Amino acid sequence: MQRIVVLAGGIGGARFLRGLRSAVPDAEITVVGNTGDDIHLFGLKVCPDLDTVMYTLGGGIHEEQGWGRADETFAVKEELAAYGVGPEWFGLGDRDFATHIVRTQMISAGYPLSAVTEALCARWQPGVRLLPMTDDRVETHVLIDDPDAGDAGRDEDGGDGTAGRKAVHFQEYWVRLRASVDAHAVVPVGADAAKPAPGVLEAVAAADTILFPPSNPVVSVGTILAVPGIREAIADAGVPVVGLSPIVGNAPVRGMADKVLAAVGVETTAAAVAAHYGSGLLDGWLVDTADADTVGAVEDAGIRCRAVPLLMRDEETTAEMARQALALAEEVRA
Amino acid sequence: MQRIVVLAGGIGGARFLRGLRSAVPDAEITVVGNTGDDIHLFGLKVCPDLDTVMYTLGGGIHEEQGWGRADETFAVKEELAAYGVGPEWFGLGDRDFATHIVRTQMISAGYPLSAVTEALCARWQPGVRLLPMTDDRVETHVLIDDPDAGDAGRDEDGGDGTAGRKAVHFQEYWVRLRASVDAHAVVPVGADAAKPAPGVLEAVAAADTILFPPSNPVVSVGTILAVPGIREAIADAGVPVVGLSPIVGNAPVRGMADKVLAAVGVETTAAAVAAHYGSGLLDGWLVDTADADTVGAVEDAGIRCRAVPLLMRDEETTAEMARQALALAEEVRA
Numbered sequence A, B: 001m002q003r004i005v006v007l008a009g010g011i012g013g014a015r016f017l018r019g020l021r022s023a024v025p026d027a028e029i030t031v032v033g034n035t036g037d038d039i040h041l042f043g044l045k046v047c048p049d050l051d052t053v054m055y056t057l058g059g060g061i062h063e064e065q066g067w068g069r070a071d072e073t074f075a076v077k078e079e080l081a082a083y084g085v086g087p088e089w090f091g092l093g094d095r096d097f098a099t100h101i102v103r104t105q106m107i108s109a110g111y112p113l114s115a116v117t118e119a120l121c122a123r124w125q126p127g128v129r130l131l132p133m134t135d136d137r138v139e140t141h142v143l144i145d146d147p148d149a150g151d152a153g154r155d156e157d158g159g160d161g162t163a164g165r166k167a168v169h170f171q172e173y174w175v176r177l178r179a180s181v182d183a184h185a186v187v188p189v190g191a192d193a194a195k196p197a198p199g200v201l202e203a204v205a206a207a208d209t210i211l212f213p214p215s216n217p218v219v220s221v222g223t224i225l226a227v228p229g230i231r232e233a234i235a236d237a238g239v240p241v242v243g244l245s246p247i248v249g250n251a252p253v254r255g256m257a258d259k260v261l262a263a264v265g266v267e268t269t270a271a272a273v274a275a276h277y278g279s280g281l282l283d284g285w286l287v288d289t290a291d292a293d294t295v296g297a298v299e300d301a302g303i304r305c306r307a308v309p310l311l312m313r314d315e316e317t318t319a320e321m322a323r324q325a326l327a328l329a330e331e332v333r334a
Helices: A011-023 A048-058 A075-082 A094-108 A113-124 A150-155 A170-176 A200-206 A221-225 A230-236 A257-263 A270-277 A289-300 A315-333 B011-023 B048-058 B075-082 B094-108 B113-124 B150-155 B170-176 B200-206 B221-225 B230-236 B257-263 B270-277 B289-300 B315-333
Strands: A003-008 A028-033 A039-041 A044-046 A129-132 A139-145 A165-169 A185-189 A209-212 A241-244 A284-287 A304-307 B003-008 B028-033 B039-041 B044-046 B129-132 B139-145 B165-169 B185-189 B209-212 B241-244 B284-287 B304-307
Touching: A003 A011, A003 A200, A003 A221, A011 A028, A011 A048, A011 A315, A028 A048, A028 A200, A044 A094, A048 A113, A048 A129, A075 A094, A075 B094, A094 A113, A094 B075, A094 B094, A113 A129, A129 A200, A139 A170, A139 A257, A165 A170, A185 A221, A185 A257, A200 A230, A209 A315, A221 A230, A241 A315, A257 A270, A270 A284, A270 A289, A284 A289, A284 A315, A289 A304, A304 A315, B003 B011, B003 B200, B003 B221, B011 B028, B011 B048, B011 B315, B028 B048, B028 B200, B044 B094, B048 B113, B048 B129, B075 B094, B094 B113, B113 B129, B129 B200, B139 B170, B139 B257, B165 B170, B185 B221, B185 B257, B200 B230, B209 B315, B221 B230, B241 B315, B257 B270, B270 B284, B270 B289, B284 B289, B284 B315, B289 B304, B304 B315
Parallel strands: A003 A028, A003 A209, A028 A129, A209 A241, A241 A284, A284 A304, B003 B028, B003 B209, B028 B129, B209 B241, B241 B284, B284 B304
Antiparallel strands: A039 A044, A139 A165, A139 A185, B039 B044, B139 B165, B139 B185
């Protein structure tokens, strides 16, 4: 049986996984999920990326939106607003709330997030093994200009680049601000002290193939790779590591990846993202046919590259992307 | 301005309070609410009696049901059941969940229940000051036969009356079992070490009149009186203390008060409940016109008694009951 490990963020990762599962229904797929975008809201632990994967593969996702539950209602959110309790900018529906209530109750009872995720998946039966990247708390913060600091504050930059700036939680940057302001830095707070969740390193070591889906290379896959031990385990696994570009025609397929790529000094091109991962980590890279002219540059950087259609229009086109990624992995292996 | 203190349980107390507020709109009414039926469900702190008072006086109550929210939906509960997370026997709606989420978040942040209740009431504007009886944890337990203990267990009663029996939370007895089995004892666990919440003793000391609405004399008013200091403060306040019988024609007007009255050795009659409170505490007692023949017996026990209609059919009949209670208080005062 083919064993595949996938590092996944939210919507893009989840949709790719659905295609992958369809392409290789007999494969044993382990998903290492990003938890850097986890957030405590209303006293509840919310894990947006894990839930998006779980709901998408479990048949509970809001298809058009890409996140949250189908047939959702918002009575709890309305009531919280009536109490004047925010934030109002994060859209938690009633069905979704139940997931966070169960999770928080289990966490409070002492279960690690990995055990909680397994328990939630017992209901959703996603057809993959879903692991959080870590059971420890990691929170991705984004450094932005502080509109309250005033010009004086910005002028008095002490040299560390933080004067006149403030760090906000990734969700505040992404959801409330819709990435409308520049990100000066992206910091996975706590990552340096985090340990990979039980099963993560074992799955990587046992994998036949490792895939990076077209998830955000900074705040999704990048955060997972920031947990000490995971990047090293992948580089040392001795099996093909193949990624799919989330950038098509110099723009993110979805989301606002360009904003956070700029924060880490990476151009918004398929080739630049491949170079950002680097040939020490990545063996193969799929770019969209629109970016066929970059194949040579990627290969010159030591990463085998193919141009194939990378728009996940439906499950079948996505399954074909997965087949192309696995085919490239076989080329690498050979 | 007339200052009135009312010890209230849930549905009966809340409906009486609505009538009282209507009868004396200019009075300053302080409600000391029972918290012995509070329960932790799904990791959230639920205060059924406080919420019933708050929702009823704030216009958010489900009128027919008497508890919970109007226009309620149950998506969260359905989802929790889908996760296999119970209990399923406690009916928490989506709107109601928001209240418990806000409360739990504030409690976790270190606020005492009295401060949380005040914050919740800032939205509901109940027109009374609602205080929990205590900020400490008190949980009413009911001792019942343990169906799992077997006959041997019941035969081996060691003399303390607990062999072959088990204690269940009041809500489990009342809601799950619907008081369908005998209650051998009712124990407000933690009450002996509880302190009255800030403002309770001060309100009692400043009161012109103290009222016991037709709430459950054991598990509602009785639990409040079990908090050390409250009974004494009422007895020593030197103002009329008047109660309204929750028993009409030898049966509870609503609920299953007969079951818990039996547990404390009190007959299910209006006169027996008056005697249970006692002339040391109670100055006046209203019984229903159906129980007019017991007026003499109550008065012989040293408690001034009148027979008036005690069915809270609507706000106006309830307001009239409140006026009768206040009139009896004036008789006592004179």
